[in-house]
Amino acid sequence: MEKKIIGIDLGGTSAKLAILTPEGEIQKKWSVQTNILNDGEHIVPDIIDSIKEQLSLLNLTEESFYGIGMGTPGKVDAENKTVIGAYNLNWSELQEVGKQFAEAFNLPFYIDNDANVAALGEQWKGAGNGEPNVVMFTLGTGVGGGIVLDNKLLHGVGGTAGEVGHIFVDAENGFECTCGNKGCLETVASATGIVNLARHYSNEFAGDSTIKARIDSGDQVTARDIFDAAKDSDTFSEHVVDMFSHYLGIATSHIANILNPSTIVLGGGVSAAGNYLKERVEKYHRQYSFPQVRDVTKIRLATIGNDAGVIGAARLVPVDELGE
């Protein structure tokens, strides 16, 4: 039987797990709740127990696998296989995740940051179609990202390559970022960012708008509300989406001008706005891209959604090097 890979996508509420073929096809998928009590000390043992249980149920042994790959929140040291500063897991101290897996399984183990792993998943089996040079923007509460060059994740010297959410794009509004800077992409082109823009522009806008009315009366609005209103031709929301797309298109043009990848993938919760968003980002992306890259570096929407994590995690396992 052909050997398989185990992919793990660890998140704040659950860990998604999967058994995949070396070609990236998911054969079995399940999940484990993330228990962040006691400084998140149960998280890794729970995942390990669940894998052992699953293998036993499926009558599989370690010999059936090339290895295990995992994506996790926080700052990852891929070489030493440790994680630190994953606050949604209560992992503020260094976690020896690699050591825990080495004690539990006699299998090679690989780990990387969740945004990187999602980028690798989309590059391999999603919108990237396996093209070797692909960059992903994950538009969620914040903005994350990952850079795949020559089929490999780029880490940079301090391990922070791909932090596209902190590209400075907004000199006008100067919203404060969680990182301490002002005007980062994340402050204007995330779920939080679009609400920042809406609140800001609602002061200046004089016409009719359901969204402005809700903001003015102190109601909460979400990114989704704003995109839905914009699609329904709410002029105010259209302007907000236009500004969001403008800033994001500036950032994607930077990627195109600097790295010239074949594809820039827009993923994460906000990318559910779909082609409506993509077309608007593309307009500015093309405007600010150098003519020679304008038709080379393309914008695409993520296609494998929630599976990008386990698929990218599986891709961390270097099957070719591990051999049969």
Next chain:
Amino acid sequence: MEKKIIGIDLGGTSAKLAILTPEGEIQKKWSVQTNILNDGEHIVPDIIDSIKEQLSLLNLTEESFYGIGMGTPGKVDAENKTVIGAYNLNWSELQEVGKQFAEAFNLPFYIDNDANVAALGEQWKGAGNGEPNVVMFTLGTGVGGGIVLDNKLLHGVGGTAGEVGHIFVDAENGFECTCGNKGCLETVASATGIVNLARHYSNEFAGDSTIKARIDSGDQVTARDIFDAAKDSDTFSEHVVDMFSHYLGIATSHIANILNPSTIVLGGGVSAAGNYLKERVEKYHRQYSFPQVRDVTKIRLATIGNDAGVIGAARLVPVDELGE
């Protein structure tokens, strides 16, 4: 005797040539005038003749060399070893440079764009100190650049990776760029760019300034004049240099946030302004860099100047793969 490498740095007025050790030490340097007549058809034959003559003078044969590396203006296809669109050489049509060298020498031949090659030289033997991840900005009439990741030049899918001169940084002035866009880094942070800024701000500035006075009376001013005046505390010129540094610092922060290299090298003619320029760029670079990269990705001035071209060209020759 240890084998050597031939490095060629082709420019619009002359080609610099050198014989180097595999460690990048220059042992012999000479040059050939660039004759751009007849669509630049003499350029490559003149270089080949000069190499043959030099080898004969030094009593060396092809067997003494690993290979030949060359940097050239224009759009280079490194794989097919062709050049197109090098207008300062009158090479508007495709040039089969690799084929010409293959007919002349029984030696491996490698070619890349001159900005890339200069980046490789600085990364290897200059300000990059051989660190594997280094990005260079070449500040001349325009702004060029090169990206070295993992000791290798990044080309991107269309061969335009590292075109940092076309990063959009200036939404305020909107000076037109040679590429057709507006607000490119090159329009504000090159020798031409600083003059753009000076002319633009001279309309608004009311105080005394030798530079403003010269602009007002229609005299030509150069980048060097402006930097010299700024160093002499000409308030107007200080402001112009500050804006120049601001835009350049935004662009270097993008590189830091996206790629997280160890070093960003400032080279090219304008970098002769030295530490005065570097300190000002650094200020903005740090301001716009994500806190975790701020102390990791450093700005340095180029150190090997005109030799970067032949040294980088020599580095194109993969000595380790070619063996003894």
